[in-house]
Amino acid sequence: MAVGLDSGKKIGGVVLGLEGITLSFGGVQALQDVSFDVREHEVRAIIGPNGAGKSSMLNVMNGFYQPQQGVIRFRGREHCWMRPHAAAAMGIARTFQNIALFKGMTVLDNIMVGRNLKMRCNFLLQALRLGPAMREEIEHRRAAEEIIDFLEIQHIRRTPVGRLPYGLQKRVELARALAMEPAVLLLDEPMAGMNLEEKQDMCRFVLEVNDHYGTTVVLIEHDMGVVMDISDRVVVLDYGRKISDGTPDEVRSDQAVIDAYLGVAH
Amino acid sequence: MSERSLDTFPRLLLQHAAVRPEHPAIREKDLGIWQSWTWSQVAVEVRALAGGLAELGFRRGDSLAIIGDNRPRLYWAMTAAQILGGIPVPMYQDAVAQELEYVLQDAGIRFAIAEDQEQVDKLIECRERSPGLEHIFYDDPRGLRHYSQAFLRSIDAVQELGRGRSAKQPDFIDSEIEQGKAGDVAIMLYTSGTTGKPKGVCITHSALINAARGGCGFDRLTADDEILSYLPMAWVGDNLFSYAQSLLAGFTVNCPESGETVMTDMREIGPTYYFAPPRVFENLLTQVMIRIEDAGAIKRGMFHYFMGVARRCGAEILAGKRVAAGERLLYALGNVLVYGPLRNVLGMSRVRVAYTAGAAIGPDLFRFYRSIGINLKQLYGSTETCAYVCLQKDGQIKLDTVGIPAPGVEVRIADSGEVLVKSAAMFKEYYKRPDATAETIDAEGYFHTGDAGFFDQDGQLKIIDRAKDVGKMANGALYAPNYIENKLKFFPHIREAVAFGHGRGMVCAFVNIDIGAVGNWAERRNIPYSGYTDLAQKPEVYALVRECVEKANAELALDPALCDSQVHRFLILHKELDPDDDELTRTRKVRRGFIAEKYGVLVDALYSGKTSQFIETQVKFEDGRSGKVSADLRIEDAKTYPPATARKAA
Amino acid sequence: MLYREVGQYKTSYAADQALLPILQDKIGIAVLLLIAFVGVPLTASDFTLNSVLIPILIFSLAATGLNLLTGYTGLLSLGTGGFMGVGAYACYKLMTLFPHVNIIVFILFSGFFAAAVGIVFGLPSLRIKGFYLAVATLAAQFFLSWCFIRVPWLYNYNISASIEVPTKMLFGIAVTGPTATSVTRYLVVLAIVAVLTLLAANLVRGRTGRTWMAVRDMDLAAELIGIRLYQTKLLSFAVSSFYCGVAGAMLVFLYLGNAEPSSFDINQSFLILFMVIIGGLGSLLGSFLGATLIWGLPILLRHVPTYFGLSIESAKVDQSTFMILGALIIFFLIVEPHGLARLWQIGKQKLRVWPFPY
């Protein structure tokens, strides 16, 4: 029972803005002049039929793809292209449609990798495991444990992620992204392939992350029910163009959206 | 501080903080490691909490509801309330809001401490109907960020208030502790009760301390012992072992990370002192047996061979009896190859004393644990007697008794066969129920336990049933349903049984199969099934259960007093008996009367000789929804045996 | 069965993250070290020390180096022999240039030269992956092999084109050269290997190791998490080459006594790679197990039959060794790609849950 849940949420100013993003691969136009913004603390959904360019959009946002045209504005600074690790350093984390965990490592180690950017100790101290390195390890272990606790994955802490079922892997991936303490969290179909119960859990976690850490969430999702339930604003892409943008209710009643969805056989 | 003045729990806490300040008092598995608090740290925390409670208006005589899993802060809340002369009222964490509401109203509770959001939500729901609940405190803030109610505070916030208060009034806590008396009520526990509404059992400091002191002395518990506290805080056993005895002896209490990780946590901690109701031991054994069946043939063979050795001589060796050298050698080998590793896997390598109580334990089960070298013993007691009536003494263990009267306890058998108890470790009264109190404590000060039993020739008490359940069959023969049900339940495939026979010509029974054990059994035989209801009605399963019933009958036939109680007909219920459906108590005792009424049509079918019966039942699911389960139940006959008098004569 | 872990609870992260969190493992390693440092020197024969233990330890270190690169970072290298050679020749030149400095210092210092060379040949690793990278490391191997032959400065213009190790003293005891006893050399090798292995263990379970493994498991995701691929890969090349370099220096100075370019050829690279594969990619223990198996195999083949009164020509032994090695590689890749180390782990796990299967 979320008593008074929405009362505390404050959506701030624009944290991430995309202007006129155009991206193509060898003649195939993936995104065409797409502009939208993401405000601080909101849950922003990107929806659209298959091949609408949703994943490409996320890939542009965290620097994996370089758009041919357009500007990305993150926290007031303009970037034509961000290098992936620079984007990570600035506070953009993401999860992937086809889970990109480090399969040979344990859950805890995966999360600790997420802490990497926050760790400073040099290599020699690590080799000797001397004071500062040890303290740093412990400090970040604690941070990792808090995320483990938050996402309720205590029982699989020491399990190599390759052996986990799909739903849990998705959760671990979220944990790894959270470990980066991101300002903006990009989620690429976080609920794809999950059963109802897992979806509900994941919804709860996404909302709790948004609520508890104040993290801005940008997510791609196919399940319309989920999108309409948890997002503050929705942007709709179709064939690489933006066709609608607004609150879930506005988008739901937008004729262009209805046409796009009816036009695509699902 | 002299021994005499250590007569309340707050004083005991101060004593440990002074005598062994650096000794770990309590641990909790949290964030991946065992976070520990020493006795001096606990004293500081408890003082702050008590101060905060006082600041918020908690007064002498107030009650503090405590609801949640075993958590250090919840234990501290008990001491904090006691410091202020208040009464902690722990409640079952799986109780639904209605059940909580009853207790809150009955005890007039104004303050409640909850573990987490789940419990807070329940309490808020209660509060809507019983506004007497003025303050709710919580331990884990997760998900509670946007709960803006003024009556809601975190324990941290309360402790902050307390620290502020002790800055202003440094000797406040000590003076409060000074005011405490041994005769004050230390705790109130609501008995689930097989009939009627729960009653609040008021237990004084002196009673609980007496029980704890008796137990600690009996088993020589010291500050170096370790216990894993995972049983509900609302249950008297947890109070005695994890709270009273820990505060008396100063040993360390360990709280597991979560319900799912109890086994792992147990393995990590390796308690030296362990308590579990029989069903936990039974579940563990079932798991062991299932897992060993998955092992390779050699290991399996070795396991069974050495378990055979243990069955022959393990219990005797543990009891210090004479055993042939050859057997002893084999047992030593088995100890290296099987028993030691097995104890290790069970997390019981370091167990010095283990107790079971709450229900009868199967002789095979009991013997199994003793034979692998775990000093498992039985005790007898109830909430009213602080779980302290009879204990089994090392070296005098019998399978079917609960031991000798504990130090300081006087036990008498009434003419009716009821067990009567008198001791210094007894409850004061039922809260606001002088009638009920008068009913159970007679003029001579004996508490009427409601259990029927007798002393055997060695002076050990043997409990056969609830006194009120003991009845007569149509032919006048003694009928003890519990005894029969337990005999059936001792089979691993049978989870619950309900016997009928009072005033009837023959005994019939309902059976619940154990879905884990029977499910596994079915999978091994490639019997497909879709769920409990489906599996329960398989002819193969009926044959399996009939075999069990007939074995039980054969044993009953040997006992001249109970040979008429053999089960003639039985059926397997289409649903599992469930506390949520009021069919079991929260401590999983069958409510026979309720069941007989609810399933009257089935009882009639048993006695009318029908071979099947249709039934439809309302059930509550875990998420609170309800639905219907229906099935055509088969009814089968079981073979009975002639009384063994002939053999006896021969 | 031997593992009785009940009661081994951790009350701090430091204890939880210890190198050997299980008491029984601690005891096991302590006993092993005691035997290695005390028992073996007192009892082992010259043959055992010279032909078995010293080379096994040295190759274990080289395999550890390669394992850091290939097993932990996922970069296949066929240039191990070359990097070892760099260490050996660097040590030789340093010793010639500064004859009064302690030889142990140079053995360790030579690793830095190997590391530098490793970084240079690791440079292509950002652009190229998989066996393309393996081919690039082959370039290093061939180039370095060629240097060892064609750059006479490296072997002080010695006519035989090989390097001879002179006697060097440490605290008045000969540690290298013909007069150094095998016990002394063994102890020096053991100490260096033990310390470097400990450092490697610290590295791989710390941040560096995690970034390496992240790059190995999924480099793109690692980059998106903020790991700088280039730095990470180059660091791996450097550390790996450092270990190989030290191993190479020890090979010449504490085992062979003289070095010919063929000591560091492509076959050496393969041998070390096989040790890593058979021992276990991504396991330090595996490096030791692999080195032991591969070095021990021909010795066993040569000696075991003689116990049964059989004798096998040494050529046949070599040939069978080749065949068995080849078959073992394929066998392990198919059956247990994580090698002996995983088998060991499985065995250990079995002991931990004994008598249950899980």
Added chain:
Amino acid sequence: MMHLLYSIFVDPFVQMGAAPDLLVQTLWDGLVSGVLYALIALGFVLIFKASGVFNFAQGIMVVFAALTLVGLAEHGVPAYVALALTIVVMLVLAVGVERLILRPLVDQPEIILFMATFGLTYFLIGLGELIFGGDPKVMIAGQLGLPSGSYRITMAGGYVQLQKIDIAAAIIASLMVAGLGILFNRTRIGRALRAVADSHRAALSVGISLEQIWVIVWFAAGVVALATGIMWGARSDVSFALETIALKALPVLILGGFTSIPGAIVGGLLVSVRQKVGEFYWGSLVGGGIESWFAYVIALVFLLFRPQGLFGERIIERL
């Protein structure tokens, strides 16, 4: 310093101009050994294209095939019978590899399969030596009807010597490439092979099992290896030293790309010519022997600019 620059940038070209016959001879030698590289590269590409395996053992397969042929002949088996028997042996090898290595390792990462071929290499070295001994043997070129002797062409005040066996090698190589081209492009098996290169499932839809395809390509690579072995053996001896030619062929592959047959041929010729010319004119500068690594350095530099090779397809990374 000036002298060094001179000897790098001026002197070699002066020499080339002064003795064009030597230059032509060097080029020819480069081309001829290029044919052999190309043949080995062809074996690599065949297997890589169809099974994604980078077959490190191609070199030892050459040696093994040649040794089997000569070994059989030494035991008095007539040359053509020995040739036929050797082909059978290569078929057995192909089946064995498929059964014992490829099938159990299906769906494993490429790098694992790559390492498995190291294992195969060592196994074949051991087996070959155990059966045939380690001594160099003489190829039975004459008995197989291969020509010997040479043509001498006079030019520019000198002469160029062309070995007949080299010409034969070039012809046979061309024939094999043509044959494989037909196999790939004109037959059902070829279509399946190409399908496999794209996706394993697609191959199944053509109606040929993956296992059959693997056997076929490994067998084809075995036959190519046999041809290579005969040619190379006829030029020098049949010995395990031949094994290293596989390593020399690797840069060829890098230049040509792992999946392109024309690439393999062009790459083989290019590398070889550059190597010979480089060695002849510049090698003395650095003490000679640069043959062993020169090609690698070229390949390495090349890789840095075009990681997918000369003819390979561009890889787009996705997540």
